[in-house]
Amino acid sequence: MTNARRYAPADLATFCIGVFESFGVPHADAETAADVLLFADLRGVDSHGVARMYAYHEMLSAGRINPTPSPSVVRGTPSTATVDGDNGLGLVVGPWANRLAMDKAEAVGSGWVSVCNTNHYGAAGWYVVEALARDLIGWSMTNSTKLVAPHRGAEKMLGTNPIAIAFPGHEEPPIEIDMATCAAAYGKVEIAKRAGGAIPEGWAIDAAGADTTDPGAMMAGGALLPLGSDEEHSGHKGYCLAVMVDVLCAVLSGANWGPFTPPFTLRLAEPERSVGRGIGHFFGALRIDGFVDPDEFKRQIDDLSRTLRATPPRPGHPAVEVPGDQERRARVERERDGVPLVDPVVADLRVVAEATGVALPEAIG
């Protein structure tokens, strides 16, 4: 395993805010962006947190992202809207559009906002947790640059296109769902490559479209497989979900979809054609009291969570959990011990620190 050092969450947030501000991002926006990133780090979703600062820095340095966007509603109804994100940080445009969905829900029961001309928005789960505080059921999706093959296909055509949704409990913690629609995360393939190990069958194909257990073969022109993996295990279903997310985020908003979704790094070539503006997000909010008494809803969620946790586990398996339990455990541990950053990430952050003049904090362990 790669070495890791621990950093205090507040120190990392201060660093991110400083870096964003060095590009002219307004302070309040920089704070929001840092909050979204730290949310991922604290919950153990390392690929979507501070590790991404290098990419944000790179895109801002190259003038590829607008540090002071003015998002606008380009079309709408009382419960829907399309937002043009003015090519801002997804970490700023996303929260803006998510608030609009929540405001619409408070007005007419539900709100649905599709966003174009935006960029990588962090962890999908941040947005739906925001909705919990307002007694709303939040939905969040985003498309992303191609990494996943369609079912039966030999080439990357779709992003990892995550879906998040959350439901509040009363005494129990909320049910928090945040899942990419592929069989395994790209980060796990990278980790296997660094460790010199193999990946399980069903995760990926090589550049020729053949099954592979070699992480390097996936990374050298291969593709991830959709959730379900293969013909026998319903890989078409993961493909369906990825297409659904792509349409709601990008076709509905006028963003780029499928293989034309721009990458969030300068290292990858731009897509061969443009079919819209930027990438796309989709946010939803449903007022719980538009359906049922919220207290009754939360008590039932408690009952459901307890019922699911009481399922006898399979032999040799840990206990059954409720979606969000694992991330909450990570949060407790990381708030106490700090966020671990592996050496390659620390090296990236040093580059960012030198380029921007914002000091990288000292590790605490």
Next chain:
Amino acid sequence: MTNARRYAPADLATFCIGVFESFGVPHADAETAADVLLFADLRGVDSHGVARMYAYHEMLSAGRINPTPSPSVVRGTPSTATVDGDNGLGLVVGPWANRLAMDKAEAVGSGWVSVCNTNHYGAAGWYVVEALARDLIGWSMTNSTKLVAPHRGAEKMLGTNPIAIAFPGHEEPPIEIDMATCAAAYGKVEIAKRAGGAIPEGWAIDAAGADTTDPGAMMAGGALLPLGSDEEHSGHKGYCLAVMVDVLCAVLSGANWGPFTPPFTLRLAEPERSVGRGIGHFFGALRIDGFVDPDEFKRQIDDLSRTLRATPPRPGHPAVEVPGDQERRARVERERDGVPLVDPVVADLRVVAEATGVALPEAIG
């Protein structure tokens, strides 16, 4: 393989209408119910079509379903509602609630309806195809009696909880998604058992919670696995989706959820406790012109469909398709040649015909 005979779709519809009417179901409702069933048969979803008439007959005979329900809105906002289905046929209550969601969408941009006190509603896909004719993006979900184990769990706790959504094209056919959230359909396990064959690993567990390739072991107290199957292939994601559907359909509406969802047959025991009324559905509708010009949207869907179909296929695999292509092929073939019904289904329908006095049509092939 079991023998099958072909029946004319119109003859089967007439049979279904007659059976429903024999229980006092009003003619218009019986026509709707038959239309939902034949939709499944024509698209090759044999498990959700006329083959279910035995169960509907059984439940109606036992007085377990109200043949003349008066569905009502028990709570709502301009864009949301909870409907009490008055314990009617899901095939009647579902279309009623789906229309309400569509009407709300036309009024304020989107409509979301959660339904309690209802029963099996046929194929989830029927509802979202209805929305296409009104330039709406339709969503449809239902919960169902327990058949699927939670991730890491040794017992059935959740239904196969399908998700359907559809997007219209301009020159291309619509993208139509209709997928259960488990790794494989129960019907495929039954078919393997009848054929004396094995099922792939990753589909099911036995009564002790161990992996099994024996379809009989799954059927004798085992469970299906969620989409993703196991730890390595993200079985937790299929579990997340099943929980999401359960909450939206049942917790939100006040229906029974999880292991307490009543079975749609008299052969299975009633759940050990009741946490709501009947089963639950969830319908949504989004006005496309609430986001984007519908013609532009449809042209982009055409482009997306053509782009996906043009993906080079994996070696040894058929061409990449768009969700709905397979069902459309089945429909062309079955409208031409008739709906195949296997002998056990024909035997069931003969029982229904004798009990109700409604003549079973002659096979056409």
